Amino acid sequence: MELTNDVLKDLHRRMMRIRLFEEAAGRLFENSEMPGFIHLYVGEEAVAAGVCAALRPDDQVGSTHRGHGHLVAKGGDFKKMMAELMGKATGYCNGKGGSMHICDLELNMLGANGIVGAGAPIAVGAAFANKYRGNDTVAIVFFGDGATNIGAFHEAANMAAALKLPAVFVCENNEYGEYTPRSKTMAIDDVVDRAAGYGMPGVMVDGMDAVAVYEAATQAVARARAGHGPSFIEAKTYRYYNHHGVQIMGFKYRTDEEVDMWKARDCIDNIEARMEAGGVMTRAELDAVRDEIQAQVDEAVKFGQDSPYPEVDALLDDVYTVGAAQ
Amino acid sequence: MSATDTATEVRELTYLGAVNEALHQIMAEDPDVFCAGEDVGANGGVFGSFGGLQKQYGEMRSVDTPISEQAIIGLGIGAAVAGLRPVVDLMFMDFIMVAMDQIANQAAKLKYMFGGKTSLPMTITTNAGAGLSAAAQHSQSLEAMLCHVPGLKVVMPSNAYDAKGLLVASIRDDNPVVYCKHKMLFGAKGPCPEDLYEIPLGVAKTVRPGSDVTMVTYGRMVGESTKAAERLAEEGIDCEVIDLRTLQPMDSEAVIASVKRTNHCVVVHEAVRFGGLGAEIAAQIQEEAFDYLDAPVGRVAAPFAPVPFAPSLEKTYVPGAKRIAEGVRAAVERLSTSA
Secondary structure, three states, X not given: OOOOXXXXXXXXXXXXXXXXXXHHHHHHHHOOOOOOOOOOOOOOHHHHHHHHOOOOOOOEEEOOOOOHHHHHHOOOOHHHHHHHHOOOOOOOOOOOOOHHHOOEHHHOEOOOOOOOOOHHHHHHHHHHHHHHHOOOOOEEEEEEOHHHHOHHHHHHHHHHHHOOOOEEEEEEEOOEEOOEEHHHOOOOOOOOHHHHHHOOOEEEEEOOOHHXXXXXXXXXHHHHHOOOOOXXXXXXXXXXXXXXXXXXXXXXXXXXHHHHHHHOOOHHHHHHHHHHHOOOOOHHHHXXXXXXXXXXXXXXXXXXXXXXXXXXXXXXXXXXXXXOOO | OHHHHHHOOOOEEEHHHHHHHHHHHHHHHOOOEEEEEOOOOOOOOOOOOOOOHHHHHOOOOEEEOOOOHHHHHHHHHHHHHOOOEEEEEEOOHHHHHOOHHHHHHHXXXXXXXXXXXXXXXXXXXXXXXXXXOOOOOOOOOOHHHHHOOOOOEEEOOOOHHHHHHHHHHHHHOOOOEEEEEEHHHOOOEEEOXXXXXXXXXXXXXXXXXXXXXXXXXXXXXXXXXXXHHHHHHHOOOOEEEEEOOXXXXXXXXXXXHHHHHHOOEEEXXXXXXXXXXXXXXXXXHHHHHHHHOOOOOEEEEEOOOOOOOOHHHHHHHOOOHHHHHHHHHHHHHHHHHHO
16 A cells, blocks of 8 residues: 555644644533533544545444544534534534534434444444445444443444454544543453454554554455455544543543653644655645644634524424335 | 125235235335344244245345344444335344343434434334243333334234234334334234235224223234223123324324213223323323313233243233223223212
């Protein structure tokens, strides 16, 4: 596989889009402009960007409660996203879903999910549909380290392997299940060890390195596309902010030194250094990309702020599909 | 009765045979329909509902899955979002509890949470009810739990004709439908046309017209209630028996209209009494037809206990014609004492 300058630029742009979107969302949340819960993806951008850069538009993505990054990486519209997070009628889900259910089915992003592990069986169902139709579309399942302790995940992984479905299981191991360290909730050091139990090839990558993630994902996706069944990728990464919100809970569950150590390996700093050193882009060009995306984010925030909340008569819309079968 | 007279010209099938025929015919009609579940494929389902499908349609359309109830439902959800029309099977209704997150938090809510951006044309088939000494984890009637979840539809057929027509409608519906067969009805024969037909969801059927009391029921209890009605007719009590057929959405209009004529109502179900559909139906009647009632709405249901194993206990647990008749008499006697 050739790592072209275009791939590097693509990875950088996807990560920067996630970072700036999430930073803005975090500020709005802290400022009480976003109702409900918010789980920010900041720090983990290399995983969503690396995987989604290896996908085709028709490939499906199953997501998690920390799903904004997956949708942005799949090409999500900032305005519809920001409006949805604010509960506005112009949002992706007409204000009915919010952060934990944000989706874009036209982009084949099958939705964030408020139940840990629950996205996996659904993505496996999409993978089944691909095999059923005989196409070579692949379904990606994102999940955290914590989700691998839940039954639904195990059932989904086993079923995907047993039925040899075109799926790729991507574990975003950020070392914490909510506020509890992974070492207290599983007796293994590497989540990828579980892949063997399902009869899937597993690979561990540096989840702070978008190129490493991209290369692993490209291989796993190619394997699934060729009809050889599912694979497992463990990306070791880190959540800069709290499980929920930015610092809202105030728990002292990790040290500042630990956070700083991970931030010193920041995925965006990492790729920008590489691009500058390799002459792919200059500092000024990188800054221009950042400014361009920041302007889009600012525009989306304004769009969300200016958008109306859903009319109350929308309350009972879309509980059921009404009318004749399609 | 005229319905059975004309039925002599119609072919008869068992309840289970009607289910199987519906699946064969709808799979022939719609290439997006597939069936999946434990022992669904090569063995045709442990009760035979899926018999012959794999031979006819192959392993991709008649799928043997692991014993993984959550993943079975998830398989249906993901495939439905991707545009297929899955039929996913949970062998016993008790097993919905294993898969409740995927049913109640996922399938039921996706459309709403996504702002209507998807529909979920999936059917969950399962087998409800006591009568086989299958004890407390293989005999339950849990329909009230499902009816409580917005986004789900719930169907419980009482006979072969309805079993076929309601299954066709369930599969063609663009919403998640839980289609609950009753295990004690599998062998019950009844008229069942050979052509592919549909009985619309949400429409009750008056299986016996009457003027003195309305019996609202569904599933296996339709037969028992009809038997009770025949006994009561000999005593001069003329019962109207309404088979709800679909529990969610419920045909409340049919119930209310009947109660307004008979001024009495007894709800009969096999599920436990507390928090059962009888409570919902009684509440709706007092909201919509309070001034028409000559007596409180009665309920005949299972006692508040798990389903027992011993045949003697199980027989006592499940309402039968005798107990139903007693419940109706109590409601009617209330009329004579208060009049």
